[in-house]
Amino acid sequence: MVERKLLVLFGSQTGTAQDTAERIGREAKRRHFQCRVEALDSYDVANLINELLVIFVCATTGQGDPPDNMKMFWRFLFRKNLPPGSLCQLDYAVLGLGDSSYPKFNFVAKKLHKRLLQLGGNPLLPVALGDDQHDLGPDAVVDPWLLALWDKILALYPLPPGLEIISPDVRPPPKYTLHYLAEDSPYPNGGLLQPIAPRAVPSELHPFAARVVSNQRVTAESHFQDVRLIEFDVTGSGIMFSAGDVVMIQPQNCPEDVQQFCQLLRLDPDRRFVLKPTEPDASLPALLPQPCTIRHLVTHYLDISCVPRRSFFELLSYFSTNELEREKLQEFSSAQGQEELYSYCNRPRRTTLETLWDFPHTTCAIPPEYLLDLIPRIRPRAFSIASSMLAHPDRIQILVAVVRYKTQLSKPRRGLCSTWLASLNPEQGDFRVPLWVKKGGMKFPADPDTPVIMIGPGTGVAPFRAAIQERVAQGRRGNCLFFGCRQKSKDFYCQAEWEELVTKGFLTLFTAFSRDQEEKVYVQHRIQENQRLVWELLNSRNAHIYLAG
Structure with a gap:
């Protein structure tokens, strides 16, 4: 009997791809697969040659860039020395999440699909291109694609004899079990920010x-x-x-929201608990101390101010003891109810906490161990x-x-x-x-004689303030800044600082105050008015040009 193992790997910047990957993981478990869901950079990519069945879920960020948690995987996969047939035993599918208002729409998913094909992988389906711009969001593509995918996968890996697909009416188990500690338990208190070893460079795990x-x-x-x-x-x-x-x-969440959340769910904020993974090979959330208080969990970890996703309503419906609330939650989590969910949640930017207020009977019945399945972590x-x-x-x-x-x-x-x-x-x-x-995406010229033209309206001027300070400290001139805001008297940030640098000859400054006169004036108008200078800097002096904001 072929081992029914499925690996779901995701690259996610804002959490949408992770949420979709976890949905696929739940659907796989209903079909009796042994399933792991992991971020691409947490996975040892050298093992990919041994995998038989992998679903990739990846977002595209910026100008066609991979998300931060798949950058190492991306670099490895595009190494020139990988043999063309190295993934010949891999059956795979790629699901992309993007936004068609950007020129490089779903670039990462398309490129990944093509690269896996080059390395000998066998695609189960064409790449799926979820689109944020669709009226129903990415789910308009994801839902039908997943139905087709499960048909393909079950043809290759049929259900074991005597087993059926677990009904969607059956509540999935939580990722972790939560064990409250007795008031006088010997466990030491977990601090918020553990002091890090002086030699360790601060990172997400050790800020x-x-x-x-x-x-x-x-x-x-x-x-x-x-x-x-x-x-x-x-x-x-x-x-x-x-x-x-x-x-x-x-x-972190504000104390008032934390207090409201605890009251709604009838939780004692000072209770201490430890988490244990439900599945033997699963790891605990890296950013939570063990043991932890409910207050710490809600203040520093659970994103109760985010707009809830479809999966939130699906899981919430299992806890509902009230028929009216359950029906509404099930509608919001169905494919047919997505327009109504958008109107209820996304359009008004309703938060998770506000949503819980609207479903009081369900909310007070949420078992605490499901909190980490229900609410994503604060990013x-x-x-x-x-x-x-x-x-x-x-x-x-x-x-x-x-x-x-x-x-x-x-x-x-x-x-x-x-x-x-x-x-x-x-x-x-x-x-x-x-x-x-x-590391940021902007690199300023190493050659001290190269001028820089910086266009930074509003808070977009932030990286240019850093660059100008750095270049002035190195004695470099040739700094040209186009800054725009509404009114000189109201939002001309760092005015005195810029004017002093102009006086000292370190900065050439052009300002556009859009509301200080009848005709609106923006940075592009100032660039046009000074086109000869801009062209001279670019053409004769090889200036670098930067835009932010």
Whole structure:
């Protein structure tokens, strides 16, 4: 009898591909497959030659780039020295998730499919190209493709005799079991940020707890947009960066939301627990201390402010003791109910916490061990670093636009990370923010004589502030900045700093204040007005040109 093993590998940036991969994993288990679901970079890619059946689910980010958690896999797979027939025993299928408003729509999935074919793999189906722009989202493609895929897979790997596909009415087991500890248990308390060994460079698994040094509003109080220049102290962290790099920040939920969530689910925030994986070879969530309190889990791990996905409603429906609520949840998780789900959730940007309020009977019946299946983890947010180590040693500065907007819901929508960061006032306490640094996509010229033309409207100017500080510290001139905002008196960030550099001859500055006159003026108008200078820099002096924002 052929072993019925299936591997689902995903590359996910925002969590959608992971969510889809986990859905495939649940469907595989209903069909009695031994199934593992893993991020591509957590998987030892050298084992791929031994695999018989793999489904790849991958998103495309940026300009046709692979997500961060499949970059190592990507580099390995495209090595020139891999023999053409090395994957000849592999049956595979590729599911792509992308957005057709971008020119390189689902580029990663298409390229992966082609490469697996070159290496001798046998495709079970053509590559599926899920599209965010479709009225029903990627599921418009994913649903029919999965039906066809299971037909193909069951033809190759029929169900064992006497077994049937487990009905969708049967609740799947949780990934982890949760064991509460007695109040006086000997377990030591798990801290939020374990101190890391001094030699370890901070990373997602080991962030550095950076102290907030200053948090300054750089827009006028009367301006609709609150923008902050925030500075962190990274002394002793071993963090090194250059202009164009990115700082990753791990945000947390606000105490009011945490309290509401615990009340709704009737959870004691101070109860301590340990997690145990349901399946023997599964690992525990790397970012959760063991043991852990409910408060820590909800504050630092569960993304209760995200807009819930279809899988959330599917799992939630199993816990419902109320017929009306169950019917609604089942409708939201069905293929036919996707338009209504979009209107209920996505259009108004309704959060997970607000959704739980709408299903009170179901919510208070959620078993705590299902929380980690139901609600995704809080993802880190990326910010362009807006300062240079040469100008500000042991410091990282960022420009943060505080996200706040209205939808049809009465309560304004708020960005989780920007709202949290804006609330941290170093004059009122010692606030620490978990962070680490990643290489950015912008590289500034090594040759000191190469001029740079930077176009950065709004907070897009952040990486250019870092670049200008770095170049000025190195004595480099030839810095040309086009900056745009609404009004000179309200949102001209870092005005005094730019003007001082202009006076000293380090910076050529062109500003576009779109609302300061009747005719709206934007950075592109200023570029057009100064086309001779721009052309001269590009043509005669080989200037590099950068755009952000």
